[in-house]
Amino acid sequence: MTKALMLAEGYLAQEKSRSWQPWTFSVLVAMMPLSFAVDQRLKILPSVLLFVLGLGLIVSNAQTRASYRMAWTVVATALLSLLYAALNIVGHRLSWRPLDLPTHVLLYVVTAAAFTAPLRMRTVWLGFSLSAIALGTVCVLQHYVLGADRAYGLNGGDWGAIEFAMVMLALALMALVQVLSPVTGYAEKLLHGAGMLLGIYGAMLTQSRGPLLAFVPVFLLLVLLHVRRTGRWRRSLLMVGLVGLAAVIATASLRGEMLGRFAAIQQEITTFDHQHEAEGAVRERIEMWRTARRAFAEHPLGGVGIDQFGTYARNEVAAGRSNPVIVKYDHPHNEYLEAAATGGVPGLLVLLLTFGVPLACFGRYLLDQDEELAVPAAAGAAVVILYVLCALTDNVFYRAMPQSLYFFIVLGLAVLIGRRQLSRAAT
Secondary structure: OHHHHHHHHHHHHHHHHHOHHHHHHHHHHHHHHHHHOOOHHHHHHHHHHHHHHHHHHHHHOHHHHHHHHHOHHHHHHHHHHHHHHHHHHHHHOOOOHHHOOOOHHHHHHHHHHHHHOOOOHHHHHHHHHHHHHHHHHHHHHHHHOOOOOOOOOOOOHHHHHHHHHHHHHHHHHHHHHHHHOOOOOHHHHHHHHHHHHHHHHHHHHHOOHHHHHHHHHHHHHHHHHHHHHHOOHHHHHHHHHHHHHHHHHHHHHOOOHHHHHHHHHHHHHHOOEOOOEOOOHHHHHHHHHHHHHHHHHHOOOOOOOOOOHHHHHHHHHHOOOOOHHHOOOOOOOOHHHHHHHHHHHHHHHHHHHHHHHHHHHHHOOOOOOOHHHHHHHHHHHHHHHHHHHHOOOOOOOOOHHHHHHHHHHHHHHHHHHHHHHHHHHHO
16 A cells, blocks of 8 residues: 555656646747847857757657657758758868858758747747737837837848847738637737738838738638638638738838839839849849849859858959849848859759748648648748748848747747657557
């Protein structure tokens, strides 16, 4: 009797020691997107804690390792991007400094293990939407109180406006998925709706045209997928109308700044002349793209080297083949041309796999009737497609904030879907 009591007490103590895991993992995962957008000294704490806890799960938990095996294509593709960066550096005999950012992928490969823990996903999604609310509020304060023409967030100043917009719009899309989900409670829908609207409005205050243009088709695609899967088209159309009306009102509140920036796109394109008329955000991009295409044509097998586009462009300016307006840029503001110019055909293929493999993984479950599969699949696909489109007009992986968000969300949700698949197969 005494022995049985001791065994029971030991079992209860073990269960109690594990009770911290769901809340600890859930809160840390929920904090990560916000940590990417704040000061460097603060952002490292949740990442380090999740890395240590994730490593422990990988070593000790067979289900975690099985979940990784289910998502092996996504994990392998992420690691391939790091491997190719290292090979490119060796091949071009560069310093190892350009490898600093790609090595962050290892961190998110390990922290993805947290998504195999017994997460409270409601807490995670609410944390993401609260982050959108917080960041959107920061943009409102910067624009209306501090007088900033373009809101830029908490991490980087004016140069960070575009990437900050990408992060907020990614959070807004994940909030939209929760608003659309039939299993989300009404009170939670209100909070997620606030996160979506403030995320969108905050991005508008950055006046970043590329991310905003990319957001619209992804938003509509998520609504269409929801209608296709659930048949609830009336509420979906109503929400599209309300969001569209809110966007019109928000645009009007900006006193024409946004409309002026969008109107300038066509004007700059039609008046571009790479010798005499290359100033302006759009024209400078066109000139950079011309230079990047030339770099790819001259070095199709290995490119000019990781992080070496700026050096190549300045040499082209000195030779008179490129306009001097691009001498200040180190990247061509197009992720595909960046990959092709600096990595050649292999570099471009790696980038296409980085987008294509996760999208195929998530795409299989977008219409699944199981909400535990369809919701993370929709959130993951939305983030990937947003980045695919943003990559047409900007570099999405050459700064830590957008790169971290992408790999954290994509790897984590892919492994989460792997765990859900295992659970469904066991029932």
